[in-house]
Amino acid sequence: MAVVKDRPDTLLEISDLTMSFGGIMAVSQLALKVLTGEIYSIIGPNGAGKTTLFNCISGIYKARAGSIKFEGQEILGMPPHKIARLGIARAFQNIELFRGMTVLDNLMSSREHLLNYGLFSAALHFGRCSNQEEKCRDRVEDIIELLDLQKFRNTHVGALSYGIQKRVELGRALTMEPKVVLVDEPVSGMNLEETEDMARYILDINEEMRITVVLIEHDMRLVMDLSDRVAVLNFGLKIAEGRPEEIAKDPEVIRAYLGESKN
Amino acid sequence: MGDKFQTSYKADMALFQTLWVKVWLGIFAASLIVCPYFLSQYQLGILNEISIAVIGALGLNLLIGYTGQISLGHGAFVAIGAYTTALTSAYWGLPFVVTLPLSGVMAALLGMIVGVPALRLKGLYLALGTLAFGFIVEYVLFHWDLIQGDMGMAVKRISIGGYEIRTERDHFYCLTAFAVLATLCSKNIIRSKIGRSFIAIRDRDIAAEAMGIPLAKYKVMAFGVSSFYAGIAGGLLAHYQKWIVPGSFDLSLSVTYIAMIVLGGLGTILGSVLGAVLITSIPHGIVYTTDLVKDTYPVLGSLIVDLKVGIFGLIVVLALLFEPQGLAGIYRRVKLYWKTWPFRY
Ligand SMILES: Nc1ncnc2c1ncn2[C@@H]1O[C@H](COP(=O)(O)OP(=O)(O)O)[C@@H](O)[C@H]1O
Numbered sequence A: 001m002a003v004v005k006d007r008p009d010t011l012l013e014i015s016d017l018t019m020s021f022g023g024i025m026a027v028s029q030l031a032l033k034v035l036t037g038e039i040y041s042i043i044g045p046n047g048a049g050k051t052t053l054f055n056c057i058s059g060i061y062k063a064r065a066g067s068i069k070f071e072g073q074e075i076l077g078m079p080p081h082k083i084a085r086l087g088i089a090r091a092f093q094n095i096e097l098f099r100g101m102t103v104l105d106n107l108m109s110s111r112e113h114l115l116n117y118g119l120f121s122a123a124l125h126f127g128r129c130s131n132q133e134e135k136c137r138d139r140v141e142d143i144i145e146l147l148d149l150q151k152f153r154n155t156h157v158g159a160l161s162y163g164i165q166k167r168v169e170l171g172r173a174l175t176m177e178p179k180v181v182l183v184d185e186p187v188s189g190m191n192l193e194e195t196e197d198m199a200r201y202i203l204d205i206n207e208e209m210r211i212t213v214v215l216i217e218h219d220m221r222l223v224m225d226l227s228d229r230v231a232v233l234n235f236g237l238k239i240a241e242g243r244p245e246e247i248a249k250d251p252e253v254i255r256a257y258l259g260e261s262k263n
Numbered sequence B: 001m002g003d004k005f006q007t008s009y010k011a012d013m014a015l016f017q018t019l020w021v022k023v024w025l026g027i028f029a030a031s032l033i034v035c036p037y038f039l040s041q042y043q044l045g046i047l048n049e050i051s052i053a054v055i056g057a058l059g060l061n062l063l064i065g066y067t068g069q070i071s072l073g074h075g076a077f078v079a080i081g082a083y084t085t086a087l088t089s090a091y092w093g094l095p096f097v098v099t100l101p102l103s104g105v106m107a108a109l110l111g112m113i114v115g116v117p118a119l120r121l122k123g124l125y126l127a128l129g130t131l132a133f134g135f136i137v138e139y140v141l142f143h144w145d146l147i148q149g150d151m152g153m154a155v156k157r158i159s160i161g162g163y164e165i166r167t168e169r170d171h172f173y174c175l176t177a178f179a180v181l182a183t184l185c186s187k188n189i190i191r192s193k194i195g196r197s198f199i200a201i202r203d204r205d206i207a208a209e210a211m212g213i214p215l216a217k218y219k220v221m222a223f224g225v226s227s228f229y230a231g232i233a234g235g236l237l238a239h240y241q242k243w244i245v246p247g248s249f250d251l252s253l254s255v256t257y258i259a260m261i262v263l264g265g266l267g268t269i270l271g272s273v274l275g276a277v278l279i280t281s282i283p284h285g286i287v288y289t290t291d292l293v294k295d296t297y298p299v300l301g302s303l304i305v306d307l308k309v310g311i312f313g314l315i316v317v318l319a320l321l322f323e324p325q326g327l328a329g330i331y332r333r334v335k336l337y338w339k340t341w342p343f344r345y
């Protein structure tokens, strides 16, 4: 369980969100609130619309109707990079790392908006550029340490195992210094040990770095252990929301989701 | 825990890291300084051509190799640089220290103007769009009275602070200095946030955006920087050749530059340099072989002359078949081999 909040504000508020592809309603009339500092999990069967929801928040998909407010500001319709710069980071379900770069450069790449020097200073590697790069490197090293990536610092990401790539994916979101990080199935395809490591990282992010986490995950034990609140999606609709122990008992949830995961 | 990288990041981020690299660069620099005393005028001429090609290739590699934006219009930006130099020095009498940067800036501005509509294009469509731009520039070069179309334009020699560069050897020092500067700037850009953003856009544009990288800004910037390099190459070329004609800036120049970076290695600085060296040398190599065999096998000699373009193409195709990563790929493998040398198997 994550930290106790003394004053929970709404960080992210989604209302009436609808997104369809041709005839398929991937997300329909969805409403949810994520509170500052919590770990909020979204579960649901494959194709329920979870990733689509993340893509709408990130601005990668333009939702047809509804509203997405971040810290009270409407972000629906904003371009993805502006949304990211407000403090919404993203770790993708299917690894979307920059394959031509080392781990270090991947982690540095998401700090573009935190570095304030121009082309001229970069080309000559002037003081302004080199000082800022050095500071940037220092912050990135903190994340490298947090995620135990020291050994892989200078390895090209393509040469890494799937589990480590997932970790770099999370790391690249964290080096943005976001307020909230959207994590899409961080432990899918991982073994038990890797899963336990990832669970610890997510707790560290939330408790030590004080970053709000929105988590999509199929691993029910992980969700039950980490989450403050859980929402359940099915066919684009939110069918339940509540504390993990309430969700585990909800008959509709058991029918829609837990039942299915047995096969 | 407690494993945070402790040594100064400055050392880790330095451009030339190991003593070996520094030693080799020292040797390379020394040989550049003394080589004019050992080479013929003709050989120096080839090196001068190479220096100009290196600058152009570095620029194109930033755009195609690093940012993933195809362009068939690079030759047009070289032309813009060359004609900016010719016009501003002939009609306004501006000195070299002004005309050269102006050539770069002029090409960069037009590059950014091309870059904006190019935001909507990808892959083959982008190739076609930049091709069209190249044709437009070519048309203007042939038909604009001021620059005398087909007749071409005379260009003054480079003169810096009253010293006029005349000999092949002086040109060698001057052009090599520009090529080295261009290489260092390129390397610096690539290791900055700008280079990381370029590569991010090339590798995964959607993820790049989700990481807060503004695609439009960096794509336009890539066009601008790449064209700036082309403009500088063009300006230097104009001075060096002393005479420019529109015909030398057609599509085949753009294709030659693409051949350089593909053969040298896309997305590597070293590749831009090696590719420029190789592609510029091949025609001279062919001429050299022809001269060698001309007396003993006259038929073969004239055959080579006839098939010059074909032989050129064949060398490029074969090189790519055997080494798709380009010359930089070979270098990487050799380096890896030596790095692991005591443990090699
Ligand atoms: N880009 C797209 N084009 C068409 N259909 C899509 C697209 N993205 C998602 N969908 C559809 O939307 C539904 C929800 O998908 P998704 O959000 O990926 O589910 P989840 O992440 O919950 O497994 C699925 O039916 C999927 O096929």
Ligand SMILES: [Mg+2]
Pocket: A050, A051, A052, A093
């Ligand atoms: Mg999904």
